[in-house]
Amino acid sequence: MNFFQRQQDVRKSSRRLVVLFVVAVITLVVVVDLIAFFLLGLSEQSAATIMNMMIGLSLFLVVAIGLTSFFRTLVLKNGGGGRVAQSLGGMLVEENTTDPRLRRLRNVVEEMAIASGTPVPEVYVLPNEQGINAFAAGFTPADAAVAVTHGALERLNRDELQGVIAHEFSHVVNGDMRLNIRLMGVLFGILGLAVVGRILLHIRGEKNPLPLIGLVLMIVGYIGVFFGRLIKAAVSRQREYLADASAVQYTRQTEGLVGALKKIGGLPEGAKLRNKRSEDVSHMLFGEGFANWFATHPPLERRIRTLDPTFDPAQLAQLTTAWQAQAPNGMHEDEVLGLTPPTERPLPPRNAPMPVRPEDVVASVGTAAVPRSAEHQRAGSILAAIPAPVLDRARHPDAVLPLVLGLLMARDPQARTAHQIIASRFGAAVANAAGQEAQALASLHPVLRLPLAELAFPVLRRRPRQEQDAVLACIHALAQTDGVLDLHEYCLSRLLHRELYESVHRTSPWGRRRAGRQAINQAAATLFAVLAETGRPGQAEDAYRAGLAQVVPGQPLPFAPVPPVLLENVWPALDGLDGPEKQYLVAGMVTVIGHDGVMTVSEIELLRTVCALIHCPLPPLADARPEQVAS
Missing domain, CATH: 3.30.2010.10 (Metalloproteases ("zincins"), catalytic domain)
Known part of the structure; x- marks a missing residue:
């Protein structure tokens, strides 16, 4: 199953979860109503009284479950994965x-x-x-x-x-985490009946029916545990x-x-x-x-x-017997088996052309299935190739900000506008340090740029909220300043901004809007035009039309060169595409960048960054072994 189909299945699972939740709530409400009817002796009351009592109790239960689920999900969402682990x-x-x-x-x-x-x-x-x-x-x-x-x-x-x-x-x-958080919220809402029941059980007073209702809610709340486990099993096992x-x-x-x-x-x-x-x-x-x-x-x-x-x-029985004498020790096994971290291998030449087929790249999105080389070994060699001092600064809270800003300026370390943007928000000292980092990182291999940014990200996102907001504003200003950053820097800055924004706000900076077909076509045309100009300007229009034919065949959208800053308008529409539509979009991008059948390492890394921007994670494609590089 490919990544795009998996995304569709996760959405189906989310809808299935909603259906199961509704069924569970309706069942619980009916059970509570029936128990209350008999325990409160409502059979002797008038039909109007019975109806009012049942409607009131049902509404109370639905609101209680709904609000409990909503607020629990909100707390989990705002706390991030770290809150769950803690x-x-x-x-x-x-x-x-x-x-x-x-x-x-x-x-x-x-x-x-x-x-x-x-x-x-x-x-x-x-x-x-x-x-x-x-x-x-x-x-x-x-x-x-x-x-x-x-x-x-x-x-x-x-x-x-x-x-x-x-x-x-x-x-x-695959997007399972979001579904897991929602599942935790939903199940907490069902179990919340027991919590409400425990509160009502302790309310005293003459002829007060609330303790009795509380007992009923506690019983039904724990019946909800049954439904909760049933829902978990239904949603989780196949995943x-x-x-x-x-x-x-x-x-x-x-x-x-x-x-x-x-x-x-x-x-x-x-x-x-x-x-x-x-x-x-x-x-x-x-x-x-x-x-x-x-x-x-x-x-x-x-x-x-x-x-x-x-x-x-x-x-398993044999292993149990053997491990009763001595439990396994992972670090010791590493020594015995010679399991060591991947070592640095020669990086491919920066401008070496590599053969590329759109279908192969599309098949790699969301996976690491490359027949000739294990992706984790390739990733390990990339990690080992990052200079140790640079890696140390990426992992240090006090050094990470100048490093990230310097990485965004690395192709033009002398850019005065970028220096002024940084200085206006963080002061001259940080701007100067970022300029020094830019000069130091100017020679960094293209294969290492995106991984370095991703390694610095977890340190950056733990900075104080006020500083994170300032970083967001700074990166956004850098991305929108035409003439300061080329396409590589623009896309990297936009990616860092989006990831940091999602970390802070738990949602995409451009929301989850579903654009109309005309807006989607125009957004794809703008993206392809920018990519075509970046690759081989002499063949830009041909590359543009070849890519567009993958996404919007038969649409007469004329080619016109556009600056990278205009890409600000395309991300909401393109990131909101469904899985199959994104599959065609990625194929179109590969066609544009590799119009002549090959892509350079720099172009491959640009493609990876753009794919990450629209939530189509693409593993490293440029192998570090020279013999794998086409001559």
């Missing part, structure tokens, strides 16, 4: 940590973010959980957090940890198969993921979570966090067999 006792893993286990975890997460073309999420560890488990939470990829248990950190080797993290990243890329499959695409091997699942099955702790709030996130977890009637995950043995058809369930 609610389970999660501890943030700093970007510049030197602890070997935590450093290994952060490296794996950063490699996977580069491999999947998504922002680097916050990373948490659940220190009190000995079971092997993990989850990803957040409302958008820009405010995502990935959390792993202490047991996963201790017991899994690097390949197995990669498999688990890749599984969680598939939820990030776990898809996440396992996506994890294999990201890592290009099954051994790591299978090894992690076998350790869950062979160790006494399994995937269990002890935290009382683990029920809230059971549908998010990598493994079944605790036993219940309605499992949110497929059976463990079935998941393993799907990945490894040769698996014999008897192996």
